[in-house]
Amino acid sequence: MTPLKPLAGLDPQHLLNKKSTYCNPHSFVDVDRLSLHYGEKSAFRDVTLSINKGCITALVGPSGCGKTSFLTCLNRLTDLTAGCHVSGRIMIGTIDVLAHGTNVIQLRRRIGMIFQKPNPFPLSIRRNLEFPLREHGMRDRAQLGTAIETSLRDVGLWDEVKDRLDSPALALSGGQQQRLCIARSLALSPEMLLMDEPCSALDPLSSGVVEDLIISLRGRYTILIVTHNLAQARRISDYAALFWVQNGAGQLVEAGPATQIFEEPRDPLTIAYVNGMRG
Amino acid sequence: MTSLHSNTLFRWSTDDLLCWLLRGLAAIAGTIVMLIVTFLIMEALPVLHRIGLLRFFTDPSWHPAEGFYNLTPMLWGTLFAMAGSVLIATPIGILSAVFCHYYAPFFLARLYRRLIELLAGIPSVVYGFWGLVVLVPMIGEMHPPGPSLLAGILILTIMILPTIALMADASLAAVPQHYLRGATALGLPRWATIKGVVLPAAKSGLFTGVILETGRAIGETMAILMVCGNVVQTPSSLFDPIRTLTSNIALEMAYALGDHRAALFVSGLVLMTMIVALAIAAEWISRGRYD
Amino acid sequence: MIKTVSRLQNPREWLAFIFVWGTAGFVTATFCWLLGDILWHGLSHISWTFLTAPPENAGRRGGIGPILVSTALILGVCLAVSLPIGIGTAVLLAEFTSNQNLFGRMTRRSLDVLAGVPSIVFGLFGNVFFCKTLGLGFSILSGGLTLACMVLPILIRSTEEGFRAVPASYRLSAAALGLSHTTTLVHLLLPAAIPGLLVGLVLGVGRAIAETAALIFTSGYVDRMPESLLDSGRALSIHIFDLSMNVSGGDANAYASALVLVVLLLLINGTASWLATYGLHRKIVTV
Numbered sequence A: 001m002t003p004l005k006p007l008a009g010l011d012p013q014h015l016l017n018k019k020s021t022y023c024n025p026h027s028f029v030d031v032d033r034l035s036l037h038y039g040e041k042s043a044f045r046d047v048t049l050s051i052n053k054g055c056i057t058a059l060v061g062p063s064g065c066g067k068t069s070f071l072t073c074l075n076r077l078t079d080l081t082a083g084c085h086v087s088g089r090i091m092i093g094t095i096d097v098l099a100h101g102t103n104v105i106q107l108r109r110r111i112g113m114i115f116q117k118p119n120p121f122p123l124s125i126r127r128n129l130e131f132p133l134r135e136h137g138m139r140d141r142a143q144l145g146t147a148i149e150t151s152l153r154d155v156g157l158w159d160e161v162k163d164r165l166d167s168p169a170l171a172l173s174g175g176q177q178q179r180l181c182i183a184r185s186l187a188l189s190p191e192m193l194l195m196d197e198p199c200s201a202l203d204p205l206s207s208g209v210v211e212d213l214i215i216s217l218r219g220r221y222t223i224l225i226v227t228h229n230l231a232q233a234r235r236i237s238d239y240a241a242l243f244w245v246q247n248g249a250g251q252l253v254e255a256g257p258a259t260q261i262f263e264e265p266r267d268p269l270t271i272a273y274v275n276g277m278r279g
Numbered sequence B: 001m002t003s004l005h006s007n008t009l010f011r012w013s014t015d016d017l018l019c020w021l022l023r024g025l026a027a028i029a030g031t032i033v034m035l036i037v038t039f040l041i042m043e044a045l046p047v048l049h050r051i052g053l054l055r056f057f058t059d060p061s062w063h064p065a066e067g068f069y070n071l072t073p074m075l076w077g078t079l080f081a082m083a084g085s086v087l088i089a090t091p092i093g094i095l096s097a098v099f100c101h102y103y104a105p106f107f108l109a110r111l112y113r114r115l116i117e118l119l120a121g122i123p124s125v126v127y128g129f130w131g132l133v134v135l136v137p138m139i140g141e142m143h144p145p146g147p148s149l150l151a152g153i154l155i156l157t158i159m160i161l162p163t164i165a166l167m168a169d170a171s172l173a174a175v176p177q178h179y180l181r182g183a184t185a186l187g188l189p190r191w192a193t194i195k196g197v198v199l200p201a202a203k204s205g206l207f208t209g210v211i212l213e214t215g216r217a218i219g220e221t222m223a224i225l226m227v228c229g230n231v232v233q234t235p236s237s238l239f240d241p242i243r244t245l246t247s248n249i250a251l252e253m254a255y256a257l258g259d260h261r262a263a264l265f266v267s268g269l270v271l272m273t274m275i276v277a278l279a280i281a282a283e284w285i286s287r288g289r290y291d
Numbered sequence C: 001m002i003k004t005v006s007r008l009q010n011p012r013e014w015l016a017f018i019f020v021w022g023t024a025g026f027v028t029a030t031f032c033w034l035l036g037d038i039l040w041h042g043l044s045h046i047s048w049t050f051l052t053a054p055p056e057n058a059g060r061r062g063g064i065g066p067i068l069v070s071t072a073l074i075l076g077v078c079l080a081v082s083l084p085i086g087i088g089t090a091v092l093l094a095e096f097t098s099n100q101n102l103f104g105r106m107t108r109r110s111l112d113v114l115a116g117v118p119s120i121v122f123g124l125f126g127n128v129f130f131c132k133t134l135g136l137g138f139s140i141l142s143g144g145l146t147l148a149c150m151v152l153p154i155l156i157r158s159t160e161e162g163f164r165a166v167p168a169s170y171r172l173s174a175a176a177l178g179l180s181h182t183t184t185l186v187h188l189l190l191p192a193a194i195p196g197l198l199v200g201l202v203l204g205v206g207r208a209i210a211e212t213a214a215l216i217f218t219s220g221y222v223d224r225m226p227e228s229l230l231d232s233g234r235a236l237s238i239h240i241f242d243l244s245m246n247v248s249g250g251d252a253n254a255y256a257s258a259l260v261l262v263v264l265l266l267l268i269n270g271t272a273s274w275l276a277t278y279g280l281h282r283k284i285v286t287v
Helices: A012-016 A067-074 A104-110 A125-135 A141-154 A158-164 A174-187 A204-216 A230-236 A258-263 A268-278 B008-051 B072-103 B106-121 B124-142 B149-173 B177-185 B190-201 B203-219 B222-227 B245-252 B258-290 C011-043 C048-052 C065-096 C102-116 C119-133 C140-164 C168-176 C181-210 C236-245 C251-286
Strands: A027-038 A041-052 A056-060 A084-092 A111-114 A192-196 A222-226 A239-246 A249-257
Touching: A027 A067, A027 A222, A041 A067, A041 A222, A041 A239, A056 A067, A056 A230, A067 A084, A067 A192, A067 A222, A067 A249, A104 A111, A111 A174, A111 C168, A125 A141, A125 A174, A141 A158, A141 A174, A158 A174, A174 A204, A204 A230, A230 A258, A239 A258, A239 A268, A249 A258, A249 A268, A258 A268, B008 B258, B008 C065, B008 C102, B008 C119, B008 C140, B008 C181, B072 B106, B072 B149, B072 B190, B072 B203, B072 B245, B072 C011, B106 B149, B106 C011, B106 C251, B124 B149, B124 B222, B124 C011, B124 C236, B124 C251, B149 B203, B149 B222, B149 C011, B177 B190, B190 B203, B190 C011, B203 B258, B203 C102, B203 C119, B222 B245, B222 C236, B245 B258, B245 C119, B258 C102, B258 C119, C011 C251, C048 C065, C048 C251, C065 C102, C065 C140, C065 C181, C065 C236, C102 C140, C119 C140, C140 C181, C168 C181, C181 C236, C181 C251, C236 C251
Parallel strands: A041 A249, A056 A222, A056 A239, A111 A192, A192 A222
Antiparallel strands: A027 A041, A027 A084, A239 A249
16 A cells, blocks of 8 residues: 655644544434436435535445546536436435425535546636635635635645746646635535546546645545545545446445545445456 | 624625626616517507518518518528538537547647637628629629529628637537547447547537537628528529528618518518527537436 | 558549549539639729729619618618527527427527528518518518527527527536526536537528518618618629629629629638637637
């Protein structure tokens, strides 16, 4: 396993606190018999899962088993896809996510999402962070400046970009862009972060940096991360859940503490998957 | 962070407002066609009521002043001019595209493509003017009088050529490269490859191009009006002057009144019917392509 | 592009070679002939006075000053009306409706038909609707409105393509940050779609400025300087038509006017293709 490299501008204390007390076993998200169809095709079926507050939960499994679709249900990004039908129940804190009256904009503010491919807006670094903040009602210049600096420091990007905040965000490297995207979500002070394979489009070095960053966020945010990289899931997660395609639709096979899933899995599929990846 | 609290109600209504505004604008854009058809029918209705549709095809002649409304000579004029120009322009257009893709060196292909785009941008009145001062006298020397079906066909050919050439160019570009690689690997020579592989593969795009150019040929007014002589008759040779449905409207609208005016709207309706039929054909072909 | 075998193995290949090159040569020659003719005859008449002076003696002498003004006014009316409707419709079709949506499908279909409607039919429609029904008479306003109906399909299609070329990730990430549709549209999508919008605008202007048949019965023939939008005004293309068909001895000025029109259009089309390449280039850089 690669040793963890401390990140400039990060409190190393966070890194030492891996699998620490920050993560408490109180459920923050409760998903009850959630199913999703695209038209006739079923993406996943009957998923029931609890996600604990302040912990990192990893969703693993082969491609096409509905992990990403599951993620997009939690912030109702599914609304953007035509012909997408979700049934079941999701409670995040006290919010009933799938209810009709739910304020989607507020929901998405409280639940940040990081995509596989870094996707900063074609604006300057500063504008990338400032623009969503302004839209959510923060107008004061000084306050904006502080928020920008704080979130950039949180992702360890401040020292790298503080002298060129007004240069285009797309000129940054892939890893820096991804950290900027994380900063952009953090600036809105969310309670939860959804991450869809945040490292898979990055080179190994930047991938390591982003991974360290995710670990440093443990405890402060509830993190749900989709990854294909079992080694990574093992390194960072407190809890893990395995999805698998059964009867033409993705299903949750086994979920539990990471140590259980990776060291002593119970379900035969999990055993095969974890061992297969290991071999 | 207290300052991040919502102005949510306001925001939702902005989104809704925008959506309704856009729907309104789109509704305007979408209803124009309906509006056009409605007004054509409304204006044409009086004469259709009085004399019926059939007499537009059975009357002895087109003499609106005397109450004769035979559209057939003009219909033939339109159809002959269209058929002639489509027959000439289609091979030229397709060969042009073939030239760009498979024969010309790169820089020449780019130059030629630009030239076709420029041809597409020249207004019909300029083509008509050029035909009037250059082509018509030439034809007149060959076989008087000069303004004729032939002049119309030639001018229309130049005008619709860019449509089919650009369309063919796009559909040749869309032919998958591995088809060509396969043919080249078999050692097929160039023209054999084009004839046997490329053109069949690009067929539906080429058909769409032909339909588009046919539409242009039917609808063209000014150039035809300027070079065709505008005599109402069913042409018996290429050198006879003709009048098309479109130029008939342009010529007589200025002074037409009552039934005469309504009759012109009937010919407008006939044109619309042709165009809608072509649009349906195009839709049919493109649906076949995606199935 | 894949180079096919270039040896000319048999007579058929030779024939095809000659035919293809011959066609290209023929088309090029025709084009040069047409353009050369207009340039040759028109250039000697072009001068500053020609561009600014009013026409005299039914256009046989004098210039095209008022005609250029009328043309510009008609174009202005056309754009002022068609731009908001066109952009609005394009935004709705590209961003707010799915491909299955009935309203969207109907709108798109009716625009497809509209794109094929012959210009003379637009003329008929403009004459009844704008001149008679709305009571605007033969006027620059009627002409501009008729042209607006005509250029809408072009404008909408390329604006819509501009929006569709914007990467989907912009919309997803904006939605994930809890930004509203309106904000996303104004701050992210609109700026990114500008190249497509400009191409549509320029193509629309090209189509409008070239139009004759739709204007004869809507904006009219009057060649005086227009005093208001409700005055009749003669567009440049109508001027050429009138000089060559109805005025004997008007050829010299017709040539010069045709040259002005062609140069205007070449400029417009050049701008369009420059914008298209520039827009494409920018897209590649940003992705």
